[in-house]
Amino acid sequence: MTQPVYLDYNATAPLRPEALDAMTAALSTVGNASSLHGFGRQARRTVEDAREQVAALVGARPAQVVFTAGGTEANNQALRACGRTRVLISAGEHDSVLQAVPQALRIPLRRDGLVSLAKLASLLAEEPAPALVSLQLANNETGVMQPVAEAAALAREFGALVHCDAVQAAGKIPVDFALLGIDLMTLSAHKLGGPQGIGALVVADDVELRPLLRGGGQERGRRAGTENVAAIAGFGAAALAARQGLGRLQVWRDAFEAELMALGPAVTIFGAAAQRLPNTTCVALPGLAAESQLMALDLAGVAVSSGSACSSGKVAPSHVLAAMGATEAEAQAALRISTGWASGQDDYARFLEAWRPLAQKAMQALRPAEGAVTA
Structure with missing residues (x-):
């Protein structure tokens, strides 16, 4: 296993x-x-x-x-x-x-x-x-x-x-x-x-x-x-x-986020324009509900969060993302991935392995149907 x-x-x-x-x-x-x-x-x-x-x-x-x-x-x-x-x-x-x-x-x-x-x-x-x-x-x-x-x-x-x-x-x-x-x-x-x-x-x-x-x-x-x-x-x-520090995490996190963004323009990383902790990524793909993601990832053996742990048990839009001006669709799709002292770079790869099929399916649904007339 x-x-x-x-x-x-x-x-x-x-x-x-x-x-x-x-x-x-x-x-x-x-x-x-x-x-x-x-x-x-x-x-x-x-x-x-x-x-x-x-x-x-x-x-x-x-x-x-x-x-x-x-x-x-x-x-x-x-x-x-x-x-x-x-x-x-x-x-x-x-x-x-x-x-x-x-x-x-x-x-x-x-x-x-x-x-x-x-x-x-x-x-x-x-x-x-x-x-x-x-x-x-x-x-x-x-x-x-x-x-x-x-x-x-x-x-x-x-x-x-x-x-x-x-x-x-x-x-x-x-x-x-x-x-x-x-x-x-x-x-x-x-x-x-x-x-x-x-x-x-x-x-x-x-x-x-x-x-x-x-x-x-x-x-x-x-x-x-x-x-x-x-x-x-x-x-x-x-x-x-x-006090030994966690400097390695930012290198891994930045490479991970580059792979997330390469999946398509619909992927949003909150706070990407600001200085952030080296271990934290908050990502959303509209149309992919956070609750569904959490369940699928958990079945794949990957533990992440949809926001603050103090709010777990009720998957609701984040007040933090709302204060940042996120849309309801973005807020309802947001996941938080956070690493730390015992993490390895392969942990990010495991997340991507489990999450990429979900993301690709969601992005396919966002595309106009083939042959459809668009305005």
């Missing part, structure tokens, strides 16, 4: 062996990281070593890293606990940002998937009240990378704080918290080969953050609850391994 191919790293990455080893070691010991005896001190060392590794991945200081139960919690804390009631977010943000502050003003996206900085400036200038701006570093569906540093510099002119959801970017491209000029950054372990259920919020020194969870003094009083030592250890080990 042919080995299945996993091409859905933006949903979750396979656990790195380094992370598994670190978690196994942590699970083999006992100790609450808040206890003062030797067992507790050992658990505390594990947590603080991991904090240093996560901080190093994104150019932050360990004291700025607050461990959370995942990216969703970190996004909610950033948006709801910093004391700013006026919030501006891009129209392409993850649902955990969109739903954290439903009344937030939306910054529109251009056709290429980039945020409109002119509109951001206009929205910031509308009211004198200091705002919070939330802008993802890279989109989970298209891979489009936003001009976060430029947006942060602009926001500073209006006294705004800036939060960046870097969940998809960290571990795939170089990320530097200080150079971006932001105040808050969200991270998630399982997107870069760590365990699920652990994330972090990086907080600038001068930002006051109210804890969403109360009941203990953990994480310097910013997040109550006994630390998940094993998951934190896995996060740290994955962050350390991820």
Whole structure:
């Protein structure tokens, strides 16, 4: 039986062996990281070593890293606990940002998937009240990378704080918290080969953050609850391994996309005109429903996504693609192919082998019937 191919790293990455080893070691010991005896001190060392590794991945200081139960919690804390009631977010943000502050003003996206900085400036200038701006570093569906540093510099002119959801970017491209000029950054372990259920919020020194969870003094009083030592250890080990980079992926991805485009002009790759993550392709062929593609590819042993994994179970048009001006037919046909640390170039070939017959059949249906009269 042919080995299945996993091409859905933006949903979750396979656990790195380094992370598994670190978690196994942590699970083999006992100790609450808040206890003062030797067992507790050992658990505390594990947590603080991991904090240093996560901080190093994104150019932050360990004291700025607050461990959370995942990216969703970190996004909610950033948006709801910093004391700013006026919030501006891009129209392409993850649902955990969109739903954290439903009344937030939306910054529109251009056709290429980039945020409109002119509109951001206009929205910031509308009211004198200091705002919070939330802008993802890279989109989970298209891979489009936003001009976060430029947006942060602009926001500073209006006294705004800036939060960046870097969940998809960290571990795939170089990320530097200080150079971006932001105040808050969200991270998630399982997107870069760590365990699920652990994330972090990086907080600038001068930002006051109210804890969403109360009941203990953990994480310097910013997040109550006994630390998940094993998951934190896995996060740290994955962050350390991820610093090796994924440069090979862009070469493979570009060659793959050239083959996709060679199939015909009806094929659309979203965000192709913008800078994107090196591992992500969002492709559509109108007339080829995403749900049908997912089923056929799964039967062929190829795992991809039709968008955000948090929306799986309901194949619906993407709000990200809609914000980019995609047609309904394009949005309903869109697939996301995403690779990562354990991927090989042959994985793309397996996708093409399974997808090309579907695409050719769809394109045949798009052509006028032979001999038909056309206007």
